Amino acid sequence: MCTINMAIATSIPQSGSVECCYSAGPCHEHNFHNHAQCDACPCCRDTCDNANSCIPCQKKRNATTMPRMHESSSNLLALLSSICSGESPENNNAQNTYTMCQLKRHNHAESAWILVGDTIYDATPYIRSHPGGTETILRKSGGAADCTEDMRFHSGRAQREWRKFKVGTLVACPRQSSS
Missing domain, CATH: 3.10.120.10 (Cytochrome b5-like heme/steroid binding domain)
Structure with a gap:
């Protein structure tokens, strides 16, 4: 079974990782989201169509659209270069993986x-x-x-x-x- 980062899975401040949130876990105990509405894969950057109301998917989107401090300097330089050249980060094809x-x-x-x-x-x-x-x-x-x-x-x-x-x-x- 895959594991996901707690910061992405829930807003409970804990460290480490948990099993996929499709199994019983902290997100169920605190009713953070409704799996009947969320069909996103908990193991990758996939987000559901209800991302505005689904907390785990909101967190995933925020985590993947904001530059992160742990990214390599070459990735940050590429991002800055694309912005300065007028390209949007979404159109920087070399960086996009799905x-x-x-x-x-x-x-x-x-x-x-x-x-x-x-x-x-x-x-x-x-x-x-x-x-x-x-x-x-x-x-x-x-x-x-x-x-x-x-x-x-x-x-x-x-x-x-x-x-x-x-x-x-x-x-x-x-x-x-x-x-």
């Missing part, structure tokens, strides 16, 4: 991310204009399938065009790597 838990949430017309090898692209702008139709993208979005072969079907020009829609890279969720 787990399959996070990728699975992007499987609809408002946010359709596709997986090509271990690279994630945002296909949302192409959904309505894709010659193969909306369903061809939505059927494989959210990591439902690896689109490497589909990408090879497209012209070199189309493949180069996709580079600017790179969201990030797929990494293993700690839950999956510990099983």
